[in-house]
Amino acid sequence: xxxxxxxxxxxxxxxxxxxxxxxxxxxxxxxxxxxxxxxxxxxxxxxxxxxxxxxxxxxxxxxxxxxxxxxxxxxxxxxxxxxxxxxxxxxxxxxxxxxxxxxxxxxxxxxxxxxxxxxxxxxxxxxxxxxxxxxxxxxxxxxxxxxxxxxxxxxxxxxxxxxxxxxxxxxxxxxxxxxxxxxxxxxxxxxxxxxxxxxxxxxxxxxxxxxxxxxxxxxxxxxxxxxxxxxxxxxxxxxxxxxxxxxxxxxxxxxxxxxxxxxxxx
Numbered sequence: 001x002x003x004x005x006x007x008x009x010x011x012x013x014x015x016x017x018x019x020x021x022x023x024x025x026x027x028x029x030x031x032x033x034x035x036x037x038x039x040x041x042x043x044x045x046x047x048x049x050x051x052x053x054x055x056x057x058x059x060x061x062x063x064x065x066x067x068x069x070x071x072x073x074x075x076x077x078x079x080x081x082x083x084x085x086x087x088x089x090x091x092x093x094x095x096x097x098x099x100x101x102x103x104x105x106x107x108x109x110x111x112x113x114x115x116x117x118x119x120x121x122x123x124x125x126x127x128x129x130x131x132x133x134x135x136x137x138x139x140x141x142x143x144x145x146x147x148x149x150x151x152x153x154x155x156x157x158x159x160x161x162x163x164x165x166x167x168x169x170x171x172x173x174x175x176x177x178x179x180x181x182x183x184x185x186x187x188x189x190x191x192x193x194x195x196x197x198x199x200x201x202x203x204x205x206x207x208x209x210x211x212x213x214x215x216x217x218x219x220x221x222x223x224x225x226x227x228x229x230x231x232x233x234x235x236x237x238x239x240x241x242x243x244x245x246x247x248x249x250x251x252x253x254x255x256x257x258x259x260x261x262x263x264x265x266x
């Protein structure tokens with residue numbers, strides 16, 4: 001037997017072996033995990049649960065809906081952007097059309113101002129004619145005094161009818177053209193003869209109502225403009241020619257491009 005493992009016999013008088021002191025616990029040592037002494041219940045395998053097809057379909061539908069949300073949001077954003085762009089385009093077109101219409105009206109008003117000045121020039125020419133003809137007014141039903149195209153200038157720059165009223169008193173010189181601002185020559189049209197009294201019938205676009213003659217409403221300027229309608233034995237009341245006594249009185253009616261008409265009388 002190993003003597004180190006022999007039991008100590010106090011009767012033998014031998015010195016007992018020293019007893020090793022127990023080590024003091026280290027406060028800084030990591031705490032050792034405690035091992036549970038509870039018995040562990042055995043794990044019983046569970047049978048697989050049957051898959052519910054309805055629940056699975058609902059889950060798949062929800063996942064599809066969730067994945068479709070970004071695409072739907074992007075589509076709504078594009079629709080909104082396109083709507084804004086369309087609105088801006090429509091607004092731009094409206095502004096351009098409105099501005100163009102306004103500019104066109106301004107141009108028409110400017111041309112109408114020139115036409116009023118041309119009518120005044122025509123009335124001044126009548127005054128010169130009267131001064132040279134003992135106060136008589138020109139008879140614009142006379143084809144010699146007022147032939148067709150009396151105020152025209154030919155390709156050579158000469159007056160087409162130099163001896164006519166227009167050639168003798170209105171145009172006078174080739175650079176003194178009697179043209180509408182749009183480039184169309186003016187025509188002088190008499191509604192009646194000076195000696196026939198106030199007209200009892202008139203031709204369109206003139207309208208006769210209760211001894212008053214006016215131009216018809218809403219006339220197309222390209223078709224009915226450029227004409228000085230002379231009414232003898234008449235004077236002007238605003239835009240209307242009314243009956244008056246005297247063979248030396250007459251009124252001139254003229255259709256304006258921007259709407260309405262003007263009337264000037266001697």
